[in-house]
Amino acid sequence: MKKAKSKNRNFYRIAAQGLIVLLLAYMLVRLFVDKSYVADFEAYCPYGGMMAYSSFIVNNTLACSMTSLQIAMGFALLIVVILFSKLFCSYICPIGTFTEWLGRLGEKYKVRYTIKGLPDQLLRVLKYGLLFTIMYFTITSSELFCKKLDPFYAVFTGFSGDVNVIYALITLAVVILGSFFVRQFWCKYLCPLGAATNIFAFTIYFAVITAVFFLFELAFKPGLNWMWYIGIICFTGFILEALKVHTFIFPFLKVTRHQDVCTNCKICDKVCPYKLDVSTVDTVTHIDCHLCGDCIARCPEKGALKYNGRNMKWLPVLAIVVLTSMGIIYSKYYEVPTIDIKWGTPEQMSKASSFEMGGLKSIKCYGSSMSFATHIEGVPGILGVQTYVKSFHVKIFYDPTLINEEGIKKLIFSPVKELFYLPGDGTSEIGIFKTGINNFFDSKDETLLIKYLRQEKGIFAFETQYGEPVQAKFYYDKALISSEKIVQLIENKSITIGKGEESVTTEADFKVVSLNSNEPLKIQTTDFIAGLYTPYSKTFNDFETLDSTKLLIYEIQFPQCLFPEFKGSIPYLRNHMMGDKGIVKFETALVGTKAFIRLYYVKGKTTEEAIFLSLNKEKLSLTYKNGEKGEEENPFRFAEKGQTIN
Secondary structure (H helix, E strand, C coil), rough: CCCCCCCCCCCCHHHHHHHHHHHHHHHHHHHHHHHCCCCCCCCCCCCHHHHHHHHHHHCCCCCCCHHHHHHHHHHHHHHHHHHHHHHHHHHHHHHHHHHHHHHHHHCCCCCCCCCCCCHHHCHHHHHHHHHHHHHHHHHHHHHHHHHHHHHHHHHHHHCCCCCHHHHHHHHHHHHHHHHEECCCHHHHHHHHHHHHHHHHCCCCHHHHHHHHHHHHHCCCCCCHHHHHHHHHHHHHHHHHHHHHHHHCCCCCCCEEEEECCCCCHHHHHHHHHCCHHHCCCCCCCCCCCCCCCCCHHHCCCCCEEEEECCCCHHHHHHHHHHHHHHHHHHHHHCCCCCEEEEEECHHHCCCCEEEECCCCCCCHHHHHHHHHHHHCCCCCCCEEEEEEEHHHHHHECCCCCCCCHHHHHHHHHHEEEEECCCCCCCCCEEEEEEEEEECCHHHHHHHHHHHHHHHCCCCEEEEEEEECCEEEEEEECCCCCHHHHHHHHHHHCEEECCCCHHCCCCCCEEEEEEECCCCCCCHHCCCCHHHHHCCCCEEECCHHHCCCHHHHEEEEEEEHHCHHHHHCCHHHHHHHHHHCCCCCEEEEEEEECEEEEEEECEEEEEEEEHHHHHHHEEEEECCCCCCCCCEEEECCCCCCCCEEEE
């Protein structure tokens, strides 16, 4: 027998893997050269889509920021597995590509070992256990638990976001070391997606168990908890993989060997990533075969190995391209809601009307969707809500006899009043410019415009009221900026926030609409400041038992109390100052255009120096209502010392 050799390469597979690697490299490089670019490394993740959809089926909530695209990729993966085998694993998965290449390095140094027999069978349970764990925590939390330990997501996001650094580092170490020393260690024994695709590959068993579960659900109300179904599916998948190993009927596409052409050179066995015995079977049905096609490409005898008896080396790549394209197209026309919650009774829902509104960029994930639902749930007439994070829109179900669309719009809209900076001592009056702004309804739009206008010297404050268009009011210094300049700033198509390398540019489409207004075009500075001020006063430490006429008052300037973003922290500062038993009252005061803190204290029990040092501590020492102690960052800083007044 002649000694068979083959230098052929599986160029279809190499091209597919190389394209994925280049795409990921492009996304990484662009992150460093384009500050406005946000890389979405999970945009086409079928596993994330599968986990997200499982959460949606059980809870009517879509995990994390998953959209219809990832879900469509999950269904495309399911179809590919049933028809063509585990093509994602062999042609697309970046972890699979990396571990396979790393394994070749271990092979080169002759340190890679192939686990066989009973240890191989038992180790396969690990990935099913991991699959069950991830699905359990994903469904119960409506967040993708896999992101906490996914080595791919961790590396390409710089261990940020939802990544648990400890979990991710352990997983990454196992992936690297395991792949180097053990053949296909991650893919065979740990990959939860590998477990899921193997379950789908045992198509008939998967279909039977699913059908039985749903029939049970229909027959018994309430039926079994979904975790029983997932547990049974995972357990059955492991048993079938460990004991049966070979698939039946499905997947339809398989590698076939033609004995009349085969010379039994065994090159196919050697080049198989899983070291399957291709040369000993007529049809490869082993569960580990992911139809990579390396055996076909490297076979020196033309026609000895084929796909279903046909010479179609290009078919797996074509199947991936077609089904992936179909998934992308499908996701363009159909969107799964991130949450679909209805608290109205069946009778109310049968008579409900619906209202849809888009452009709500603050609806960006499961968390913000639930916050939105909580915000509107207690309103009379509101019966339910669906949110769609991909298109930033909501669908609200309501009782038209209790609330109308205008009322819903007012409910959604959140007015804002933002102070940029205070007028100087020489400013006696402030200009007022009122206008309408179209394409400006969402809180994220407000945040964007506020950050942008804050950079412009001359604008003191900005506030909005509900209206169509939204009514906006600007308080400005006429000596530094004009109303025409403000209009120009608002209507800029490109908004840049920050300077130099730290700047971020965002596209905008705000339109200024003139409003008929009888409001004055200016306001006195004292009246402007008074409109910002909210009094605050609390007594404590047995204040009522003391003679208030004998108390000393420590007064220090406190302009922060005029800024909306600081007002919520004033009670924390008061709580902190209560720790000084010599202080018995905390209040704010406005004198002309100056705001102050006034701290009433008992002479001899504390001092000006102690009060000043306490106000400037980096951490606020707090005592909660239940008596527990805690600390918070101190957002306030006092540069100049105050003074005691009578």
